Amino acid sequence: MGAGPSGLLLAQLLALRGIESVIVEARSREYVEARIRAGVIEHGAVQTLIDAGVGGRLVREGLRHDGIYLQWPGERRRIDFPDLCGQSVYVYGQTEVTKDLINARLADGQEIYWNASDAEVLDLETDQPLIRFVDEQGHLRELRCGLVAGCDGFHGICRPAIPDSLRTDFERVFPFAWLGVLAQVAPSTDELIYAWHPNGFALHSLRSEKISRLYLQVAADESVDAWSDDRIWEELATRFQLDGWSLETGSLLDKSITPMRSFVSAPMRLGRMFLAGDAAHIVPPTGAKGLNLAIADVRRLAEAMTQFLQKDSGELLDAYSDTALQRVWQSTHFSWWMTSMLHAPAPEEPDSAFVRQLQLTQLRNVTSSRAGATWVAENYTGAAYG
Ligand code: RFL
Ligand code: PHB
Numbered sequence: 185m186g187a188g189p190s191g192l193l194l195a196q197l198l199a200l201r202g203i204e205s206v207i208v209e210a211r212s213r214e215y216v217e218a219r220i221r222a223g224v225i226e227h228g229a230v231q232t233l234i235d236a237g238v239g240g241r242l243v244r245e246g247l248r249h250d251g252i253y254l255q256w257p258g259e260r261r262r263i264d265f266p267d268l269c270g271q272s273v274y275v276y277g278q279t280e281v282t283k284d285l286i287n288a289r290l291a292d293g294q295e296i297y298w299n300a301s302d303a304e305v306l307d308l309e310t311d312q313p314l315i316r317f318v319d320e321q322g323h324l325r326e327l328r329c330g331l332v333a334g335c336d337g338f339h340g341i342c343r344p345a346i347p348d349s350l351r352t353d354f355e356r357v358f359p360f361a362w363l364g365v366l367a368q369v370a371p372s373t374d375e376l377i378y379a380w381h382p383n384g385f386a387l388h389s390l391r392s393e394k395i396s397r398l399y400l401q402v403a404a405d406e407s408v409d410a411w412s413d414d415r416i417w418e419e420l421a422t423r424f425q426l427d428g429w430s431l432e433t434g435s436l437l438d439k440s441i442t443p444m445r446s447f448v449s450a451p452m453r454l455g456r457m458f459l460a461g462d463a464a465h466i467v468p469p470t471g472a473k474g475l476n477l478a479i480a481d482v483r484r485l486a487e488a489m490t491q492f493l494q495k496d497s498g499e500l501l502d503a504y505s506d507t508a509l510q511r512v513w514q515s516t517h518f519s520w521w522m523t524s525m526l527h528a529p530a531p532e533e534p535d536s537a538f539v540r541q542l543q544l545t546q547l548r549n550v551t552s553s554r555a556g557a558t559w560v561a562e563n564y565t566g567a568a569y570g
Contacts, residue, residue: 185303185315185342187216187296189278190461190478191335192285196236197486199292203493206327207296208303208317210336213286216298220366220438222278223389223397224249224376224472226566227271229479238284246276247390252564254551255379256544260426261551262375268554268561269568275376277391278475297325305332305345309455331489332457335482338447340463346454356520358444358468360384360527361404363411367396369434372424378470378526379423380547382540385470385526386423388431396434399469401527408439444468444523446516451505452481458504460485465512470526471519476566481508511569518563525550 185191187209195205209216225233225246233239250272251264265272289296303317315327334342343351371390379386384401391397398420402411417433424431447466452459461478484507488500525546529536550556562568 185305185332185334186210186336186340186461186463187282187286187298188335188337188461188478189281189285189475190463190482191333192282192289193233193236193238193479194333194335194460194482194486195294196238196285196288197482198489199289199294200236201486201490201494203490205294205333207289208300208315208327209296209298210300210303211298213296213298217279217283217286219282220277220279220364220440222469222472222475223275223391224476225274225276225281225479226476227273228566228569229476230274232479232483233281233284236288238281238288241280241284242274242276245280245392246274247392248272249275249375251375253373253375253377254547254560255377255424255426256547257381257425259547260377260429261547263551263557263560263564265561265565268558269565271561271565271567273472273565275390281475300325303336303341305334305342305457308332308345308457311456313456330456330493333482333485333489334457334459334463335461335478337462338466342457343449343459343463345457346449346451346459350451350454352450354446354448354450356446357404358446358523358527359404359530360401361406361444362387362399362442362469363402363406363408363416364397364399364438364440364442365416365436366391366438367398367434367436368394369396369432370394371396372430372432377424378522380526380528380543381423382528383419383423384528386420387470388420388424395437402441403530404443406441408441411439442469444470446520448509448512448516450509452508453501453505458485458489458501460508464508465516467516467519468523469519470522471515471564473515473519477512477515480511480569484508514563514569
């Protein structure tokens with residue numbers, strides 16, 4: 185269920201092992217391909233995409249990044265990934281990963297049902313679960329399956345199909361959001377800048393040599409309409425201000441608000457249905473982990489499903505939820521840690537002056553201690569996850 189990165193990559197990995205799958209997706213192909221989200225891909229996830237036969241354009245057009253900058257007023261310090269942990273990351277938009285996966289699947293003559301409505305997953309605790317939905321032409325379809333993968337994102341139907349009594353949800357909703365913009369302007373930086381500022385966090389990312397991706401911490405209930413292009417550029421310039429450096433501006437191609445939430449649902453299984461990616465967990469984007477976690481889940485799930493279907497052993501499927509959740513909690517911790525260090529609390533919060541001093545101290549600590557910087561590098565690149 186779902187043609188996001190999780191569902192598409194899982195289907196591709198299964199196809200390479202000779203296992204047939206059908207993807208059922210609620211939205212249109214155009215919508216799925218245009219949805220702007222993540223941009224940073226870990227070393228290990230890049231390798232998974234290469235192994236899946238969809239890494240060609242990523243390696244050609246993606247940008248390898250060997251570090252990030254952590255900034256606070258008056259300071260911009262670099263974390264050098266290869267020096268600290270021997271790995272790097274790639275900057276390549278999730279839109280492009282999605283297009284590459286869709287093209288590979290369609291070139292292989294494999295099915296995706298777009299614009300499916302009223303989907304249900306049934307009989308999950310039997311040997312032959314059932315997916316029922318209405319296809320684009322309005323016909324009711326029923327698919328009897330060997331296994332079901334719930335890759336239908338945070339708002340999908342698969343996680344809620346696990347009864348509340350069998351599921352534990354862990355959640356933190358952060359009291360702020362990100363306003364994200366895509367700008368037609370060459371990036372003003374060679375590597376991502378994560379900036380702490382009394383007005384709030386800002387992130388300078390990029391998509392290509394001509395397109396920049398920028399984010400501002402805003403109030404949780406903020407409306408995009410409150411942010412004219414001029415106001416956005418002014419606020420970005422304020423938060424990234426550094427002597428001898430300037431922010432280039434350009435036209436804005438897209439503006440959106442992303443709420444910030446940590447969420448983990450356990451277990452990631454009911455009978456013959458397995459959850460992967462955002463269907464089971466959400467991290468705030470500060471650690472750039474959401475897409476990478478989705479890729480890690482499905483790599484593990486593809487192996488487990490293959491063992492079950494081809495070797496008649498359920499050992500890896502039985503272990504899937506517990507092993508996937510270990511990695512999920514590591515990324516949940518890192519994303520929470522980065523988020524807590526970088527997002528200035530609102531001045532009206534009673535201990536905000538205290539928290540700000542701790543945040544600045546933490547930033548100085550992790551950039552001045554090799555041990556601290558190594559921990560950041562290992563988590564950011566995914567080297568910590570083996
Ligand atoms: P997705 O990408 O949400 O895909 C799920 C797919 O399932 C479909 N679907 C259904 N299909 C059939 N029947 C139903 N009933 C269905 N309900 C839903 C949906 O239409 C969709 O196509 O989950 P997946 O594949 O697990 O991939 C996860 C990643 O997309 C996600 O972790 C990241 O994009 C998270 N994320 C970000 N991660 C980062 O690392 N950096 C970022 O900057 C970043 N920005 C974001 C994000 C997620 C966002 N969301 C979910 C709102 C920005 C946003 C706005
Ligand atoms: C992005 O390029 O969209 C991006 C990069 C790093 C993050 C979050 C988003 O931590």
